[in-house]
Amino acid sequence: MADAILTLNAGSSSIKFALFARAATIPQRPELVGQIDGIGAVGGQPAHMKATDASGRALENTDLDLDGPAQTPHQAALRHLVDWLHSHEAGWRIAGVGHRVVHGAQKFSQPIVLDAAMVDALRGFIPLAPLHQPHNLAGIDALTAALPGVPQVACFDTAFHRSQPELAQLFALPRAITAQGVRRYGFHGLSYEYIAEVLPQYIGEKSARGRVIVAHLGNGASMCAMNKLKSQASTMGFTAVDGLMMGTRTGNLDPGVLLYLMDYQQMDAKALTRLLYKESGLLGVSGISQDMRVLLDSAAPEAREAVDLFCYRIVREIGSLAAALGGLDALVFTGGIGERGAQVRRQVGDQLGWLGVGLDSAANEANAPKISAKDSRVDVCVIPTNEEWIIARHTAELIG
Numbered sequence: 001m002a003d004a005i006l007t008l009n010a011g012s013s014s015i016k017f018a019l020f021a022r023a024a025t026i027p028q029r030p031e032l033v034g035q036i037d038g039i040g041a042v043g044g045q046p047a048h049m050k051a052t053d054a055s056g057r058a059l060e061n062t063d064l065d066l067d068g069p070a071q072t073p074h075q076a077a078l079r080h081l082v083d084w085l086h087s088h089e090a091g092w093r094i095a096g097v098g099h100r101v102v103h104g105a106q107k108f109s110q111p112i113v114l115d116a117a118m119v120d121a122l123r124g125f126i127p128l129a130p131l132h133q134p135h136n137l138a139g140i141d142a143l144t145a146a147l148p149g150v151p152q153v154a155c156f157d158t159a160f161h162r163s164q165p166e167l168a169q170l171f172a173l174p175r176a177i178t179a180q181g182v183r184r185y186g187f188h189g190l191s192y193e194y195i196a197e198v199l200p201q202y203i204g205e206k207s208a209r210g211r212v213i214v215a216h217l218g219n220g221a222s223m224c225a226m227n228k229l230k231s232q233a234s235t236m237g238f239t240a241v242d243g244l245m246m247g248t249r250t251g252n253l254d255p256g257v258l259l260y261l262m263d264y265q266q267m268d269a270k271a272l273t274r275l276l277y278k279e280s281g282l283l284g285v286s287g288i289s290q291d292m293r294v295l296l297d298s299a300a301p302e303a304r305e306a307v308d309l310f311c312y313r314i315v316r317e318i319g320s321l322a323a324a325l326g327g328l329d330a331l332v333f334t335g336g337i338g339e340r341g342a343q344v345r346r347q348v349g350d351q352l353g354w355l356g357v358g359l360d361s362a363a364n365e366a367n368a369p370k371i372s373a374k375d376s377r378v379d380v381c382v383i384p385t386n387e388e389w390i391i392a393r394h395t396a397e398l399i400g
Contacts, residue, residue: 003095004031006085007391010099010139012131013039015077017051017085020392022095028389029054031092036081039066040073047077049084059088074135078142086146096151097143098395100190100387102132102240104156105181111159111394114140114152122154128181131277132240153395160189160196163230168324171238186224186234188216190387195332196229197390202369203330203379210329213321215314216385217344218335219247219290223314225321233324235317241276245313247290250280252313282306292337292344311347318352328355330379339384340367349380 003022007030008015014037018030034051046063053059066076085094098111103125112118119140126133144152169184171177192214199208212226221244225233235243235252245251253276261267267275283290286306288298295303322328331352333345342365349359356377363371372380 001091001093004092005096005098005392005395006094006143007098007388007395008100008139008143009387009391010074010078010135012135013037015039015074015081015139016388017081018388018392019085019092019094020389020396022396026389026393026396028386030388030392032059032088033388034060036064036077039077047073049080051084051088060084074138075142078139082142082146094147094150096153096395096399097147098153098155098391099136099140099143100157100391101136101140101154102157102187103129103185104154104158105185106162106183108154108156109159109162111153111155111398113398114144114154118154128185129239131273151395151399153391153398155190155391155394157187157189158185160193161186161224161231161234164232164234168233182238184234184237186222186231187236187240188220188222188224189231190390191216191334191385192224192226192231194386194390195334195383196226198383199229199330199332199381202381202383207329207379211322211325211327212330212332213318213325213328214332214334215318215338215348216335217244217314217333217338217341220249221246221251221335221337223317223321225325227325233321235321244317245285245310246281247292248278248281248283250276250284282310285309292341296341296343307344307347311344311351314344314348315351318348318355322355328357328378330381331357332381332383334383334385339382342367345371345382352378 005020005022007018014035016035018033020026020030032051032053036047036049038045038047047066048063049060051060064080066073068076101122105125105128122137140152171183173182195214209228213223215223222234222236224231241249243251258272281290282295286295286302288300288303289295295307337344345364349357357380358373358376359371359380360373367382370381
């Protein structure tokens with residue numbers, strides 16, 4: 001049997017997993033990859049699991065019944081995944097498991113090998129990410145129980161941003177509050193770490209180490225300003241609801257709106273959480289869908305307005321991040337929308353001519369790796385992200 005590294009990304013409505021061959025250099029392509037979607041979906045919709053091997057051959061594509069009196073849908077999904085892995089791991093021995101953990105707070109700026117004390121520390125960060133951290137920890141608990149003795153490693157979405165200057169992390173709040181950890185953390189760090197790793201292959205070492213903005217655009221969306229391949233500023237702050245408009249999240253919002261909704265609409269914390277995270281963004285503005293593909297195909301004016309607002313917010317945030325960097329040398333699109341949304345990239349690019357951005361129309365429509373025009377002063381790239389590989393590599397390095 002050959003050793004392998006399993007990666008797990010247990011989110012609020014989905015669980016993504018991948019199995020990588022363990023070698024001196026971890027290959028970027030996994031031996032198998034899959035996910036369980038629709039966990040806890042309303043309306044009686046079943047969860048769905050799909051998985052493929054390295055050649056793209058389907059290993060699983062089926063609906064799941066996760067209802068049960070003794071466990072939550074997330075617990076049932078993790079149990080099903082563990083059972084499925086045991087039945088499909090012929091030829092592989094799992095030597096380590098790497099977990100995406102959303103929040104490491106100020107304490108963890110590097111991946112760590114987990115023990116009981118470390119897991120307890122991560123539970124202490126649940127108030128900082130109440131919609132994400134519990135599911136990450138549930139994945140750790142499930143795999144620790146299913147694979148006793150196998151090292152478990154936590155890789156943090158916040159860690160990449162700990163290189164930011166102190167001023168970029170502060171809120172203008174009393175020090176007694178900021179001392180409790182209320183500050184800008186930034187997220188999607190594993191995605192940005194991957195882009196920083198491979199960007200020199202696309203535009204050369206010198207340009208890659210210059211002033212770079214990376215736009216991670218998907219159902220969750222954020223942007224990061226990098227210099228010398230280190231995070232300098234990000235659009236997400238204390239939570240993953242800040243910054244850009246997203247699939248169902250508001251992004252940047254005047255706090256006075258929340259005070260108004262509390263005082264005059266009698267909305268409590270639970271209702272506000274649902275509004276900010278589940279009912280807003282592309283879905284809320286359009287009233288149609290959170291899926292950018294559906295909105296781009298729709299003739300409804302509400303769909304057009306949602307797309308236009310999404311692009312407008314991207315342009316506004318690029319201007320802010322460019323100011324923080326003192327200019328712009330490269331712009332990178334990644335994430336589901338960033339990698340495949342030619343129309344979104346075109347609309348954003350058309351509004352950034354003042355910053356030296358120019359797109360090659362044919363390259364952009366083809367989702368080419370480099371889409372900047374020959375006379376563009378800014379390199380513009382489309383780079384598929386690979387957070388799983390980053391997790392697998394860190395896990396392999398830490399378990400030795």
